[in-house]
Amino acid sequence: MTDTLTPVLTADWDQPDVFTIDGYRRAGGWQALPKALGMRPDEVTAIVKSSGLRGRGGAGFPTGVKWGFLPRGDNKPHYLVVNADESEPGACKDVPLMMATPHTLIEGAAIASYAIGASHAFIYVRGEVLHVVRRLRHAVQEAYEAGFLGRNILGSGFDLDVIVHAGAGAYICGEETALLDSLEGKRGLPRYKPPFPAVAGVYALPTNVNNVESIASVPSIVLNGGDWFASMGTEKSKGCGIFNLSGHVATPGTYEAPLGTTLRELLDLSGGMRGGHRLKFWTAGGSSAGILTDQHLDVPLDFESVAAVGSALGTRSVQIFDETTCVVGVVLRWTEFYQHESCGKCTPCREGTFWMVRLLEQLEHGQGSEEDLDKLLDICNNITGRAFCALGDSATPPVTSAVRYFRDEFLQHQKEGGCPFDPAASTVWAEGLGGSGGLSPRGTAGSET
Amino acid sequence: MPFSDQVRARLDADAAQIISKYPGSRSALLPLLHLVQAEEGYVSADGIEYCADRLGLTETDVTGVVSFYTMYKRRPVGQYHVGVCTNAVCAVLGGNQILAELREHLGVADDEPTPDGQVSLEHIECNAACVYAPVMMVNWEFFDNMTPQSARKLADDLRAGNQVTPTRGPGRLVTWREAARILAGFNDDQATDGPAAGPADLLGLKIAKQHAWTAPEPAPAGDQAPAAAGGQTNKEPR
Numbered sequence: 001m002t003d004t005l006t007p008v009l010t011a012d013w014d015q016p017d018v019f020t021i022d023g024y025r026r027a028g029g030w031q032a033l034p035k036a037l038g039m040r041p042d043e044v045t046a047i048v049k050s051s052g053l054r055g056r057g058g059a060g061f062p063t064g065v066k067w068g069f070l071p072r073g074d075n076k077p078h079y080l081v082v083n084a085d086e087s088e089p090g091a092c093k094d095v096p097l098m099m100a101t102p103h104t105l106i107e108g109a110a111i112a113s114y115a116i117g118a119s120h121a122f123i124y125v126r127g128e129v130l131h132v133v134r135r136l137r138h139a140v141q142e143a144y145e146a147g148f149l150g151r152n153i154l155g156s157g158f159d160l161d162v163i164v165h166a167g168a169g170a171y172i173c174g175e176e177t178a179l180l181d182s183l184e185g186k187r188g189l190p191r192y193k194p195p196f197p198a199v200a201g202v203y204a205l206p207t208n209v210n211n212v213e214s215i216a217s218v219p220s221i222v223l224n225g226g227d228w229f230a231s232m233g234t235e236k237s238k239g240c241g242i243f244n245l246s247g248h249v250a251t252p253g254t255y256e257a258p259l260g261t262t263l264r265e266l267l268d269l270s271g272g273m274r275g276g277h278r279l280k281f282w283t284a285g286g287s288s289a290g291i292l293t294d295q296h297l298d299v300p301l302d303f304e305s306v307a308a309v310g311s312a313l314g315t316r317s318v319q320i321f322d323e324t325t326c327v328v329g330v331v332l333r334w335t336e337f338y339q340h341e342s343c344g345k346c347t348p349c350r351e352g353t354f355w356m357v358r359l360l361e362q363l364e365h366g367q368g369s370e371e372d373l374d375k376l377l378d379i380c381n382n383i384t385g386r387a388f389c390a391l392g393d394s395a396t397p398p399v400t401s402a403v404r405y406f407r408d409e410f411l412q413h414q415k416e417g418g419c420p421f422d423p424a425a426s427t428v429w430a431e432g433l434g435g436s437g438g439l440s441p442r443g444t445a446g447s448e449t
Numbered sequence: 450m451p452f453s454d455q456v457r458a459r460l461d462a463d464a465a466q467i468i469s470k471y472p473g474s475r476s477a478l479l480p481l482l483h484l485v486q487a488e489e490g491y492v493s494a495d496g497i498e499y500c501a502d503r504l505g506l507t508e509t510d511v512t513g514v515v516s517f518y519t520m521y522k523r524r525p526v527g528q529y530h531v532g533v534c535t536n537a538v539c540a541v542l543g544g545n546q547i548l549a550e551l552r553e554h555l556g557v558a559d560d561e562p563t564p565d566g567q568v569s570l571e572h573i574e575c576n577a578a579c580v581y582a583p584v585m586m587v588n589w590e591f592f593d594n595m596t597p598q599s600a601r602k603l604a605d606d607l608r609a610g611n612q613v614t615p616t617r618g619p620g621r622l623v624t625w626r627e628a629a630r631i632l633a634g635f636n637d638d639q640a641t642d643g644p645a646a647g648p649a650d651l652l653g654l655k656i657a658k659q660h661a662w663t664a665p666e667p668a669p670a671g672d673q674a675p676a677a678a679g680g681q682t683n684k685e686p687r
Contacts, residue, residue: 184473429597
């Protein structure tokens with residue numbers, strides 16, 4: 001039986017100097033690369049395949065399988081691109097990981113590059129996290145000096161340059177083909193697929209794009225074996241992952257747990273909801289996945305189970321809102337975000353998100369009718385599946401799920417001629433806040449209705 | 450008119466270093482734009498012309514890129530550029546109130562500097578620190594768990610030139626232009642300042658240690674490497 005929490009990536013974050021090469025080596029780091037270099041590249045890929053690791057950036061595609069898509073023996077340069085553009089609302093796992101253990105990511109990138117035959121790896125990190133950029137650059141420098149990067153690494157004949165590339169502010173660049181355009185110095189617009197990046201990625205050459213947490217999971221998998229990783233989690237969602245719990249909880253925080261854990265389990269570990277309040281709605285996988293409610297406290301947080309209730313595991317970005325929160329206001333805020341971040345390339349997303357915001361504003365201000373609500377859903381229906389990339393598809397689930405669970409609340413705004421909620425009651429400094437909800441083990445959030 | 454010979458010589462040396470890192474030179478455009486922003490505090494027409502010239506692009510190409518990314522400013526901002534997150538979690542937990550009060554306190558619109566040029570303000574989207582909501586950024590360093598009071602004090606300290614220290618970041622808050630230079634590819638000496646992680650990042654680890662919960666032991670058999678890889682697998686609770 002696996003333990004409730006399984007710190008692997010986070011296991012050494014409490015070591016004050018773990019972001020240095022000395023600190024990382026003291027914690028057992030930089031042992032996986034020598035082991036990998038002693039194997040054939042396809043053997044390394046096979047280990048990652050056998051671990052069952054699925055992309056930790058949200059899509060959940062098997063990482064080892066993705067590596068296997070790159071051609072062999074084509075005598076072309078190959079590239080690894082690490083997607084470190086963490087920007088999904090509610091996600092704060094990759095940024096802390098790179099702040100605390102940048103070497104884990106760089107070691108993983110070196111192993112992945114070896115496996116796919118790349119001699120250049122880019123870490124595309126969002127620009128708005130300056131200290132993370134510093135830490136990554138510093139760690140890359142240390143790794144070069146120690147002979148883990150550069151020419152003829154550890155006498156293996158394998159060469160690798162790692163380039164830390166700071167973005168400039170655009171959520172869309174988390175979409176892998178938009179990221180590649182951005183990395184080529186262009187506007188970050190998504191590309192038509194096929195060709196997929198494995199065939200024609202950066203500079204139209206074979207490229208593998210992986211999320212930070214996926215790549216950082218590689219060193220432990222190489223060291224401990226695919227079976228070890230696969231022994232955690234569920235049948236189809238193997239391994240452990242980082243969960244961020246933010247919002248109206250007694251103690252917001254980050255947990256590393258096997259996939260398949262539940263929100264109830266995680267909430268019970270740290271005092272449940274904030275004092276005197278109950279769960280109203282939450283996200284399992286960031287805003288893009290749509291919301292869930294207190295009826296979903298026991299849904300296993302794995303790819304299949306969350307999809308089965310109409311949401312998505314995504315980036316395990318658990319944003320929690322209590323009964324003081326106006327769901328219309330939150331959905332309006334998210335929709336404004338998607339409108340702002342829409343790259344403008346395709347009409348459904350560009351125009352659709354614009355009109356969604358207009359309608360949601362009316363609804364939030366009590367000027368929207370039931371017809372407007374239906375119009376809103378109709379627009380969502382015309383974006384989903386018709387947008388050029390995943391951003392458009394991500395803009396609609398927050399709205400459709402909120403209407404599904406809280407239709408009356410949307411209409412209540414019109415009846416009352418405005419928002420019935422007091423925003424001050426939702427703030428951290430609202431009266432009566434702070435301290436644990438003091439809930440019994442089975443009595444977490446949502447049970448006090 | 451374009452940069453003086455002296456400025457240009459300095460920029461040329463930096464630009465050459467940036468361009469040499471990339472297999473394709475146009476990849477250097479985002480860092481070069483950070484570099485010219487470091488020079489002038491914003492991306493001017495001269496900065497655009499300079500980048501276009503270095504990379505053999507048209508000014509139209511470069512302008513199209515500048516306008517796409519929110520971190521490039523086309524007008525001067527403050528020495529300290531303050532961002533208040535108003536994505537959903539931060540907004541609901543108080544970011545909306547903080548932004549409204551700071552706007553009134555400073556009397557500025559988005560991206561507009563105070564008359565002394567010290568501080569500008571912008572509402573920002575999720576900055577990957579939700580467990581510390583409400584979150585603010587100054588020159589892209591983290592200021593966690595803010596309140597209207599602490600936000601006002603921060604703004605006042607920045608205007609007065611008092612030292613402020615980011616929650617998870619360097620000992621010395623760098624200026625807007627210094628920050629842009631780091632983004633362009635030139636680190637200062639503060640990478641090892643500050644904590645590895647903040648308390649909320651460590652919550653799960655702390656609870657795991659209290660319960661002696663760990664990832665499973667790897668199989669000892671065969672050629673499987675022993676669990677010596679401390680950080681990579683489990684350990685005795687410290």
